[in-house]
Amino acid sequence: xxxxxxxxxxxxxxxxxxxxxxxxxxxxxxxxxxxxxxxxxxxxxxxxxxxxxxxxxxxxxxxxxxxxxxxxxxxxxxxxxxxxxxxxxxxxxxxxxxxxxxxxxxxxxxxxxxxxxxxxxxxxxxxxxxxxxxxxxxxxxxxxxxxxxxxxxxxxxxxxxxxxxxxxxxxxxxxxxxxxxxxxxxxxxxxxxxxxxxxxxxxxxxxxxxxxxxxxxxxxxxxxxxxxxxxxxxxxxxxxxxxxxxxxxxxxxxxxxxxxxxxxxxxxxxxxxxxxxxxxxxxxxxxxxxxxxxxxxxxxxxxxxxxxxxxxxxxxxxxxxxxxxxxxxxxxxxxxxxxxxxxxxxxxxxxxxxxxxxxxxxxxxxxxxxxxxxxxxx
Numbered sequence: 621x622x623x624x625x626x627x628x629x630x631x632x633x634x635x636x637x638x639x640x641x642x643x644x645x646x647x648x649x650x651x652x653x654x655x656x657x658x659x660x661x662x663x664x665x666x667x668x669x670x671x672x673x674x675x676x677x678x679x680x681x682x683x684x685x686x687x688x689x690x691x692x693x694x695x696x697x698x699x700x701x702x703x704x705x706x707x708x709x710x711x712x713x714x715x716x717x718x719x720x721x722x723x724x725x726x727x728x729x730x731x732x733x734x735x736x737x738x739x740x741x742x743x744x745x746x747x748x749x750x751x752x753x754x755x756x757x758x759x760x761x762x763x764x765x766x767x768x769x770x771x772x773x774x775x776x777x778x779x780x781x782x783x784x785x786x787x788x789x790x791x792x793x794x795x796x797x798x799x800x801x802x803x804x805x806x807x808x809x810x811x812x813x814x815x816x817x818x819x820x821x822x823x824x825x826x827x828x829x830x831x832x833x834x835x836x837x838x839x840x841x842x843x844x845x846x847x848x849x850x851x852x853x854x855x856x857x858x859x860x861x862x863x864x865x866x867x868x869x870x871x872x873x874x875x876x877x878x879x880x881x882x883x884x885x886x887x888x889x890x891x892x893x894x895x896x897x898x899x900x901x902x903x904x905x906x907x908x909x910x911x912x913x914x915x916x917x918x919x920x921x922x923x924x925x926x927x928x929x930x931x932x933x934x935x936x937x938x939x940x941x942x943x944x945x946x947x948x949x950x951x952x953x954x955x956x957x958x959x960x961x962x963x964x965x966x967x968x969x970x971x972x973x974x975x976x977x978x979x980x981x982x983x984x985x986x987x988x989x990x991x992x993x994x995x996x997x998x
Contacts, residue, residue, distance in 0.1 A: 737765030791989035828861030837969030852878035
């Protein structure tokens with residue numbers, strides 16, 4: 621039997637908060653097809669989402685517990701959660717991959733919510749969704765993206781504990797930098813060593829690890845690591861999304877190999893000051909746009925190639941909101957966020973600095989062990 625990540629009361633509280641929002645919008649039920657929302661309301665956590673073969677559905681009614689409509693292969697795991705209405709079918713199916721079960725669950729309803737906005741997606745065949753719409757002609761499908769995002773942005777004490785712990789674990793691994801990264805070691809081997817250390821320190825998994833290395837800076841932050849050895853004067857950056865009980869940390873650290881030039885030192889200090897400006901402002905009532913502006917004024921850029929200067933964090937590596945010029949989301953107590961200013965170094969290199977923070981009524985608190993104020997040299 622799978623071990624539950626949280627007490628049943630955690631899921632009951634999430635559902636109660638969401639259903640109050642549904643009531644205010646006049647929504648009869650919400651249909652979810654994505655992993656994060658399924659897990660948020662049920663506790664159903666599995667790596668089986670990596671396979672695109674089978675669709676998974678969750679119906680959240682305006683009153684009562686959620687209904688799981690899932691392939692039979694997932695029933696045993698779902699039965700270990702607090703969900704008791706589990707409807708299943710043998711999937712893959714030649715012509716009815718859960719469509720009839722979904723339409724039966726939604727039949728007779730007038731207003732059905734779905735995620736349609738930014739940072740959402742439909743995880744089922746479009747043709748099957750069109751079948752559902754055709755069989756529910758009496759219903760209006762409406763966007764509930766703002767509602768689910770607003771609920772998930774504010775973390776419970778139990779969620780904060782998980783995120784804080786994985787941030788501490790990753791911080792301990794970064795503390796091992798002088799043993800893990802050194803001149804002559806291939807970048808790919810640096811990635812491997814860091815992943816291994818994260819697991820040794822207590823991470824459940826390391827589904828996300830990116831970074832780069834280059835003389836005086838790096839050209840991008842998403843390419844797979846190469847076998848090129850680290851050289852004196854390289855700036856190495858690793859950005860990890862390690863997980864614990866399905867919750868992410870997401871932060872990076874920069875290191876100079878052997879020595880650092882003045883341009884790298886200057887950029888690093890600028891980015892550190894940008895996070896300092898943000899941490900001083902980050903408190904309930906301040907908007908994401910205002911935090912973004914504060915960091916932009918320090919670094920003298922408005923997003924660079926990264927596009928934004930931070931985001932929400934939790935069950936997903938990146939969540940709403942965004943620190944960007946158009947996001948007017950107001951910070952609330954118990955939001956968990958990243959501060960991620962970036963800065964170009966010349967025409968083709970960059971540096972990114974990232975921390976994870978918790979918003980409290982007294983201001984912001986670091987969940988990560990804060991980076992050194994000056995560029996570390998290994």
